[in-house]
Amino acid sequence: MASTIFSIKFFSLFISSIAIIGMATAGDPNILSDFVLPQNATLIDGNFFTFTGMRSLFLSSPPTTFKVLKASMAEFPALNGQSVSYAILEFANGTINPPHIHPRSAELLFLLGGTLQVGFVDTTNKLFTQTLTAGDLFVFPKGLVHFQYNADPQDLALAISAFGSANAGTVSIPNTLFTTGIDDNVLAKSFKTDVATIQALKAALGAPKP
Numbered sequence: 001m002a003s004t005i006f007s008i009k010f011f012s013l014f015i016s017s018i019a020i021i022g023m024a025t026a027g028d029p030n031i032l033s034d035f036v037l038p039q040n041a042t043l044i045d046g047n048f049f050t051f052t053g054m055r056s057l058f059l060s061s062p063p064t065t066f067k068v069l070k071a072s073m074a075e076f077p078a079l080n081g082q083s084v085s086y087a088i089l090e091f092a093n094g095t096i097n098p099p100h101i102h103p104r105s106a107e108l109l110f111l112l113g114g115t116l117q118v119g120f121v122d123t124t125n126k127l128f129t130q131t132l133t134a135g136d137l138f139v140f141p142k143g144l145v146h147f148q149y150n151a152d153p154q155d156l157a158l159a160i161s162a163f164g165s166a167n168a169g170t171v172s173i174p175n176t177l178f179t180t181g182i183d184d185n186v187l188a189k190s191f192k193t194d195v196a197t198i199q200a201l202k203a204a205l206g207a208p209k210p
C-alpha cells in the first residue's frame, strides 16, 4: 500500500518535472551559433540584419481594407533562430482580422492609433474581449483562437504585433474550414446545418469549385 502511494507520488513528480522541462523549452529551438546564415550566403553585413519591407507604411496612403505587413523568417531570413518576429496590422474603418490561431507563439499587440475590439477564446470556451485605446497592449495567448475588429466608422486603427517565434504561423479559421476542400457533408454535420448553407459559405470565401 505504502509503496503504491510512493510510486504514485514519484510518478506525478516525474510527470510534473517533464511538464516543467517542456515549459522551459516551449519556443523556437535554440541555435548553436550567433545567427543562422542562408545556404547561399556570400557577403554578410549589416544589410542581412536589416529589413526594409515596412518602409511602404510611411510611403503609401492608408489601406481601405485590413492589411498585414509581416517581418517573419520568410520575409526576413536573419530572424531564423532568433525567436522573434513582427506584424504590422492596419485596419481601415470597419474592417476585421477574422478568427485565427498562431500555433507557435503568443501575440503581444500594441495599439498605436485608433481603437480596436479584440478577443480570444480559451480551451474551456471562455471568451475574453476588450476594446483597446491607442497606447494599450493586449496579449493573445499562444495557440488560442482570436480576432481583432476596428468598429470605428471613420478612423483607421494601427497596431504592431510582436511574436516569440520567428515563424509563429497563422491558421485562419474561416479559410481552414471552408476553402480547403473539406467535404460539404462533414461540414454540414459539424455545424448542424445543410449542404446549401455550407456551399454558400464556401462561395462567399472564394473557395475553389470542387
Ligand SMILES: *[C@@H]1O[C@H](CO)[C@@H](O)[C@H](O)[C@H]1NC(C)=O
Binding pocket: 038, 040, 041, 042
Ligand atoms: C539566396 O536565395 C534566396 C532564395 O532563393 C534569394 O532570395 C536570395 O537573393 C539569395 N541570396 C544570395 C546572396 O544569392
Ligand SMILES: *[C@@H]1O[C@H](CO)[C@@H](O)[C@H](O)[C@H]1NC(C)=O
Binding pocket: 093, 094, 095, 152, 153, 154
Ligand atoms: C469608411 O469610411 C468611408 C469614408 O468616410 C465611408 O465611405 C465608409 O462607408 C466607411 N466604411 C465603414 C465600413 O464604415
